Amino acid sequence: MTNLELTDTAKKKSRSLKVGMLARVEGEGGLSVKIRNGIVQDVKLKIFEPPRFFEALLRGRLYSEAPDITARICGICPVAYQMSAVHALESIFGVTVGGQLRALRRLLYCGEWIESHALHIYMLHAPDFLGVDSVINIAKDHPDLVRKALQLKKVGNDIMNVVGGREIHPINVRVGGFYRLPTKAEFALLLERVKWARDAAYETVRWVSTLEFPVFEQDCEYVALHHPEEYAINEGRVVSNRGLDIPVNEFDQRFTEEHVAHSNALRGVLDGSKLYAVGPLARYNLNYKQFSPLTHEAIREVGFGAECRNPFQSIIVRALETLYACDEAVRIIEAYEPPDRPAVPFEPKAGVGHACTEAPRGILYHRYRIDADGLIAEARISPPTSQNQKMIERDLHNIVAQMIDKSDEEITLRCEHAIRNYDPCISCATHFLKSDITRLTT
Numbered sequence: 001m002t003n004l005e006l007t008d009t010a011k012k013k014s015r016s017l018k019v020g021m022l023a024r025v026e027g028e029g030g031l032s033v034k035i036r037n038g039i040v041q042d043v044k045l046k047i048f049e050p051p052r053f054f055e056a057l058l059r060g061r062l063y064s065e066a067p068d069i070t071a072r073i074c075g076i077c078p079v080a081y082q083m084s085a086v087h088a089l090e091s092i093f094g095v096t097v098g099g100q101l102r103a104l105r106r107l108l109y110c111g112e113w114i115e116s117h118a119l120h121i122y123m124l125h126a127p128d129f130l131g132v133d134s135v136i137n138i139a140k141d142h143p144d145l146v147r148k149a150l151q152l153k154k155v156g157n158d159i160m161n162v163v164g165g166r167e168i169h170p171i172n173v174r175v176g177g178f179y180r181l182p183t184k185a186e187f188a189l190l191l192e193r194v195k196w197a198r199d200a201a202y203e204t205v206r207w208v209s210t211l212e213f214p215v216f217e218q219d220c221e222y223v224a225l226h227h228p229e230e231y232a233i234n235e236g237r238v239v240s241n242r243g244l245d246i247p248v249n250e251f252d253q254r255f256t257e258e259h260v261a262h263s264n265a266l267r268g269v270l271d272g273s274k275l276y277a278v279g280p281l282a283r284y285n286l287n288y289k290q291f292s293p294l295t296h297e298a299i300r301e302v303g304f305g306a307e308c309r310n311p312f313q314s315i316i317v318r319a320l321e322t323l324y325a326c327d328e329a330v331r332i333i334e335a336y337e338p339p340d341r342p343a344v345p346f347e348p349k350a351g352v353g354h355a356c357t358e359a360p361r362g363i364l365y366h367r368y369r370i371d372a373d374g375l376i377a378e379a380r381i382s383p384p385t386s387q388n389q390k391m392i393e394r395d396l397h398n399i400v401a402q403m404i405d406k407s408d409e410e411i412t413l414r415c416e417h418a419i420r421n422y423d424p425c426i427s428c429a430t431h432f433l434k435s436d437i438t439r440l441t442t
Contacts, residue, residue, distance in 0.1 A: 029424075031396070031415060032262070036440040038404055043397045045389055045419070047263040058379040063089050063348055063370055064175060070366070070381070071169045074425060076119065079112040079164065080359030081381075082173040083234055084366040087355035089175045091249070092370055095346045100339040101177045102234075107332040108163040108170070109233050109357070110325040114197065115156030115167075116360035117322040120423045121204065122149035125315050128417040129211040145207075148200050152322070155197040159329060162186050177343030187333045194333060198326035202298055205319045209302035214414070216399065217309040220391060221274065222282035225358050231290040231324060232283070233358050239286055240276065249354040251365050257382065268387035275390040278362030279422060280317040281308055292331075295324045311395060311421040318360075318423075348374040359384055361423050385424045392422055408439075 030046035054073055058066060066085040071078035083105060090097065097105065122145070123135045132138055139146040157167040162182050164170025172178050223244065225236035239245045246254060257266035270276045288306045291299070298320060308317055350372045356365045362384030369378040395418050403411050 033396070033400055034438050034440070035400070035404065040397055040401045040404070043393050043400065044262045045393050045396065047265040047389070051264050055379045055381055058376045061376050063368070063374050063376060066368070066376065067173045067175065068171060075168050076116050076425065077112055077359045077361070078169045079108050079160065080357055080364045082170065083109060083357045084355045084364045086173060086175050087235065087357065088353040088366040088368050089370070090353070091355060092351035092353035092368070093175070093346045093348055095176050095344050097177055097344055100337060101344070103332050103336070104163055104178065104182070106234055107329055108160060108173070110329040110332070111156045111159030111163065113156070113325040113360055114322055114329070115153045115160065117318045118149055118153040118156060121208065121315055121318050121322070122146065124423065125420055128420060129315070152197050152200045152204070155193050158190060158193065162190055174343055176346055179342060181338050181342045184336060184338065187336055191330070191333050194326060194329050198323065198330060201319065201323040201326045205298045205302060205316070205323055208315045208319045209304065211315070213310060213312045216312060216402070218277070218311060218395060219309070221270065221276040222285050223270070223276045223278050223363060224282040224286045225356055225363065226286055231287050235357070238356060238363070241285060248356045251354060251356060252367055252380065255365070255382065257386065263389065265386050265389065267389045268382060269390065275394060276387070277391045278384050278387050280314050280321055281311060282362065283358060284308055284317045284320070291320070291324050292327045294327050295320055298323055311418065314421050361385060361425055362387060383425065385422070388422050388424070392419060392424070
């Protein structure tokens with residue numbers, strides 16, 4: 001629900017606009033824009049939700065508790081937190097998870113991409129393009145569309161349930177593998193529904209490609225994981241379109257976080273000050289060639305290029321990634337043979353470990369320092385929304401500059417849309433949206 005209070009005080013040489021709370025984002029935050037003499041002077045994305053202190057909560061806990069604790073950070077992308085946690089810890093203990101166990105982890109992540117992307121495409125982002133304020137109003141005119149969206153999301157949840165033990169905050173992930181292996185019979189029950197989801201995802205690509213998009217492109221450094229053999233999800237090197245190519249264990253040497261007074265979430269910067277973007281557009285632009293043949297077929301059919309710099313078209317990229325995730329899930333399920341054991345044996349030891357995985361919203365980095373007793377001495381977690389904050393503010397600055405002669409209401413709606421392009425999970429970064437636009441003529 002958006003509470004809009006507009007006061008036109010043009011005769012007094014200034015105007016102000018306040019939005020009580022933005023709907024269709026996860027969390028709470030605010031936006032402040034200052035315009036003087038027709039020039040944008042300042043844009044602040046204010047994240048005022050209190051910090052949640054998960055990194056402090058992890059200190060002193062046994063390493064094996066990390067996957068379940070970090071999964072509680074988010075109800076939409078818990079698998080991302082679990083995967084980054086277990087990969088970082090496994091790098092300390094010298095554990096290599098391969099074969100069917102590795103494939104199961106990729107399948108679990110595919111389930112999360114499907115449910116998260118379906119939620120954002122249909123429930124959070126589509127209303128912006130259809131000129132309505134919620135999916136409830138979409139359902140009035142297009143009930144079949146919303147029904148399909150809910151079923152698509154449900155298939156993603158079902159994959160998480162079978163592989164992860166439950167749909168929200170899965171409990172079956174452990175360092176070294178899983179606690180329990182799914183059976184072929186469980187997958188046999190799931191396979192036809194995943195194939196249906198693949199068809200539904202293809203139809204979604206066709207539908208979102210017909211939407212009208214604002215003319216807006218960003219020139220920025222896109223950062224994502226890259227794997228030589230597959231569309232990167234769970235592992236790879238950290239690369240960018242401007243030459244960055246580093247192993248994950250160098251992430252915290254290049255990517256640091258800064259604190260600004262208007263945000264309770266830290267903001268990610270590259271090499272001390274540079275802004276960058278993570279998420280579906282970054283993955284698409286850096287890993288386009290590694291989509292499956294079916295996904296490339298869909299790209300050609302809708303006439304989408306190999307590169308996308310318009311963040312408003314991120315809904316198309318998310319639809320393509322949903323199609324890819326469904327296609328990949330079918331491949332993994334059809335090739336599944338239960339391995340001999342659910343987890344790789346290992347001996348915990350002291351050390352420092354790093355990992356990045358691709359959460360639906362972008363790179364999620366974890367680093368842990370473990371002591372000789374297997375206790376977590378230190379943890380760092382950099383969620384994608386924190387990393388994108390600075391880029392979101394630059395997008396907002398440029399969008400307001402483009403629309404300087406428009407009404408405050410039009411500017412506010414476009415800014416809200418622009419923020420939703422990033423599918424921000426402000427709860428993970430610390431929650432969203434109060435806006436305050438002030439125009440001064442002196």
